[in-house]
Amino acid sequence: MIAGLDPIPIQELRISSCPKVWLVDGYLDDLQSLTPIRGEVTAEHQGDMLSVKGDIETVVNLSCDRCLNSFNQQLGFTEQELIWIRETYPNPNPKGITSFKELRFTLPDSMVEIIDPSKEFDPERWIFEHLNLRLEPINLCGSNCPGPTNLSSPKANQNIKHTSHSSENFDPRWSTLKKLIA
Ligand SMILES: [Zn+2]
Known part of the structure; x- marks a missing residue:
């Protein structure tokens, strides 16, 4: 108040x-x-x-x-x-x-x-x-975000990228994140 x-x-x-x-x-x-x-x-x-x-x-x-x-x-x-x-x-x-x-x-x-x-x-x-x-x-801390700490192996990161690009019906609320990792 x-x-x-x-x-x-x-x-x-x-x-x-x-x-x-x-x-x-x-x-x-x-x-x-x-x-x-x-x-x-x-x-x-x-x-x-x-x-x-x-x-x-x-x-x-x-x-x-x-x-x-x-x-x-x-x-x-x-x-x-x-x-x-x-x-x-x-x-x-x-x-x-x-x-x-x-x-x-x-x-x-x-x-x-x-x-x-x-x-x-x-x-x-x-x-x-x-x-x-x-x-x-x-919420994203910025362009220098170190990324997910529990998914730090290159393979895991690739998977995240692949998923976001191939999914056409993604939730629009994720668009900020998508732009950041594209
Ligand atoms: Zn961050």
Whole structure:
């Protein structure tokens, strides 16, 4: 829990004449970081949309999935997100979407987050989700990674290479690893 990052009701943002700004400096309960999570989050009510901007930086300690060594990595984002203020996703009929005059551009419904007008915007939750999005599913310490310590024989390494090249239906989450050993 980061001090000062209190959620704010959407209704309060609606009647407020200026954007709400949170200064961020602290640690999240659900995302361990080496340094405090620092930056700024701004939320502004804009008609049917909630405009949220964030500029967040921290450093996390990760364990490499190849060599198992731990390493530090910068984690952060500069992001502006428009969240649609409405109770439910609209009917997928595109005619319905054009009737929302405040919607300046059309995005596929699945790509737009919605927030219930009777609910609160939680800046801490928003930061957590956006930092999580930037964590790689596979952690690699870098281009100088010594490789798997328990598979150090040349033959074993060849097998790994062969498998990754011949498998066409490989899990896309492994693509970073595939690039590294290609
Ligand atoms: Zn490594």
